[in-house]
Amino acid sequence: MADAVYSRDQVDRWQEKLEKIAILPRTTFTKKQVVEELIDTIEKALETRSYKEVAEALAADGLDISEGSLKQYVSKFRRSQKTKSVAAGRKRTARAKKNNSNQHSAQKSGANKSAQAQSQKKVASNRTPNGFLEMAEDL
Secondary structure (H helix, E strand, C coil), X not given: CCCCCCCHHHHHHHHHHHHHHHHCCCCCCXXXXXXXXXXXXXXXXXXXXXXXXXHHHHXXXXXXXXXXXXXXXXXXXXXXXXXXXXXXXXXXXXXHHHHHHHHHHHHHHHHHHHHHHHHHHHHHHCECCCCCECCCCCC
């Protein structure tokens, strides 16, 4: 079965349409999306009220949500935010370790080169005019 082939014009039109849709505010929400949209206000209410009271207040205004569902959505949102910040922290830490490792390697490499240069100077200073090394007699 052959794959469908699309023109550049079609792809460009779809691109433009999706860009327009992306900037428009959402007009319909699921319960979970409502909780995510209201999360700051819900968190503030939860500082002084129970999940049951917050759910009842929302239900009184038309959002049919139970205490358990509210708690579940808030918990999932908190975990997702925690995971995002931890993942970002891991990336920063990994980058920092890599940079430190590179700096350490460069410093170590520089130290090795310096030690090699000093060693070569010592060897050169022990050479006689004919190019032979002088050896200690007690060997």
